[in-house]
Each structure stands twice: as structure tokens, then as C-alpha cells.
Amino acid sequence: MLVDDHLVVRRGIEHVLADDPEFEIVAEMGDGAAAVAAYRDARPDVVLLDVRMPGLSGIDTARALLAEDPGARIIALSSFTTEDLIDAMMAAGVRGYLPKEVSETALKEALHGVARGESLARPPGSAAAPRGPETGDLAQILGTQQLKVLALMVKGLTNPEIAALLSITRPTARYHVSAILKKLDVSNRAEAVALAVRSGLVRDEDGF
Numbered sequence: 001m002l003v004d005d006h007l008v009v010r011r012g013i014e015h016v017l018a019d020d021p022e023f024e025i026v027a028e029m030g031d032g033a034a035a036v037a038a039y040r041d042a043r044p045d046v047v048l049l050d051v052r053m054p055g056l057s058g059i060d061t062a063r064a065l066l067a068e069d070p071g072a073r074i075i076a077l078s079s080f081t082t083e084d085l086i087d088a089m090m091a092a093g094v095r096g097y098l099p100k101e102v103s104e105t106a107l108k109e110a111l112h113g114v115a116r117g118e119s120l121a122r123p124p125g126s127a128a129a130p131r132g133p134e135t136g137d138l139a140q141i142l143g144t145q146q147l148k149v150l151a152l153m154v155k156g157l158t159n160p161e162i163a164a165l166l167s168i169t170r171p172t173a174r175y176h177v178s179a180i181l182k183k184l185d186v187s188n189r190a191e192a193v194a195l196a197v198r199s200g201l202v203r204d205e206d207g208f
Contacts, residue, residue, distance in 0.1 A: 001042055002028040003035040003061065004050035004077065009100065013048065016104050023111065032056030036064045039072070045115045051078035051089060057187035062092040073114045077102075078185065088191075096120030139201060141183050149176040150201070154193050 002010045002025060010028050017023040027042040029035050033056050035049070047065060051058035058076060065072045076089040079100040086097045095114045098107065110120050139147060145166075152162045163173040177189070186192045195201070 001026055001035065001039065001044035001047045003030075003032065003047060003053075003058075005030040005053045006050075009050070009077075013107075016107060020108065023108075032058070032061030032064070035061055036068060039065055039068060043069075045073065046111050047072060047074045048077050048111075049074050049094070051076050052185050052187055054187075057191070059088055059092045059187075059191075062089065062094050066093045073117070075110055075114055075120070142180060142201075146176050146180050146183075147201075149173065150180055150192065150196050153177065153180070153189055154196055 002013055004010050004013075007030065010030075014025060014028070017025065026044050027035075027038045029038055030053070032053055035047070036056075039047070049058050049061060049065075053061070056064070058078070062074050062076070065074060072093075074094040076086075076094045076097045077100055078097070089097055096110055096119060098110055098120075102110070113120055142150065148166060149162055152165060157165070159173045159177060160170055162168075162177075163170045166173070168176075181188070181192055184192050184195055186195060
């Protein structure tokens with residue numbers, strides 16, 4: 001079963017697996033809630049699950065699927081492979097974690113392995129998983145203003161409070177928060193805050 005909010009990703013995976021009779025896609029959808037509902041009927045051998053999706057996040061979807069079926073075999077799929085996200089998904093119970101740029105051969109090997117009951121902490125065929133940007137890279141990606149916004153998010157401030165403290169409009173504050181979630185490849189403010197603190201990108205005592 002394929003679960004990814006990007007249609008082009010689902011179509012790409014379908015194309016890769018279409019000419020191999022050992023694989024059958026029994027269901028595909030673009031959000032976690034639909035995946036949980038579809039799983040009850042499809043009962044796939046393996047679920048390929050996007051980490052960052054609107055609505056139910058990949059982590060919450062994995063937990064819901066495993067609550068439905070403790071034997072569910074899930075591979076997390078993401079373009080953003082930081083240690084924090086890998087650890088969070090593995091803690092949620094997935095069997096493996098693959099970057100979206102994984103090769104066709106590695107993808108098929110992972111599917112076969114997880115179907116056999118194996119766990120893949122790192123993409124097969126490589127000595128180590130590709131890593132996400134280091135803290136310095138993330139700081140450059142976010143920029144000074146969004147780092148300030150993120151620091152205030154860590155302190156628990158709301159968008160209106162952030163706007164007032166930074167002397168920006170509320171729509172601008174909302175834009176920065178949305179941009180931060182997208183750049184960090186997380187689903188909500190709580191995940192952004194946890195990633196910021198654990199990675200050292202922002203300390204919980206930081207503020208402006």
C-alpha cells in the first residue's frame with residue numbers, strides 16, 4: 001500500500017514496480033486517515049508511508065496502523081532523513097526508513113526484506129543512510145528571521161504573540177511558521193519544536 005500526499009511520488013513508485021510480477025499495489029492514497037481506513041480491507045504485506053503529510057502525520061498514521069494490526073509492516077519514506085525523524089519513526093514501530101531518492105534496486109530489496117519480517121534501520125545497499133542537513137545548513141535554510149520565529153515557537157508563543165514581539169503582522173507570522181514546518185519537513189509545531197531543540201538549532205532558553 002502506498003501512502004503519500006504527492007501524486008507524482010505514488011505514480012513514480014507504481015512505475016518502478018509495475019513490470020515486476022512479485023509486487024502488487026493493493027491500495028494507494030494521499031493521507032493518513034484514508035490509509036488507516038483502507039488498511040482494514042486491503043491488508044497489505046507492506047505499507048510505504050510518507051513521513052510528512054497534511055492532517056494525520058506519518059508518525060501518527062504508523063501508530064494508528066499498528067494499533068489496528070500490531071503485525072503491520074511499515075516502511076517510512078521521506079526526502080528529509082535526519083536522525084531525529086528516523087528515531088521518531090522507528091520508535092513509532094516502522095520496520096525501516098528510506099529516502100525518497102532511493103534506487104529502484106534498493107527499494108525492491110527493502111520491500112522484500114520487510115515482507116519477510118526483517119527490519120531496515122538504514123537503506124539497504126549503503127554503509128550509512130543519507131543524512132539530512134546539519135544544524136548549520138538548517139540555520140542557513142531558515143535564515144535569521146525564521147530562526148527568531150522558531151525560538152519563540154520553542155518558548156510556546158502563539159502566532160499573534162510572535163507577531164507582536166517581532167513587530168511583524170500576524171499574516172507574516174503565520175507565513176513564517178508555515179515556511180518553517182515545510183523547510184524542517186515536519187507536520188506540526190510540536191514536531192518543529194522537538195526537532196529544533198534536539199538538533200541544537202534552537203535552545204529552549206533562546207528568545208528575542
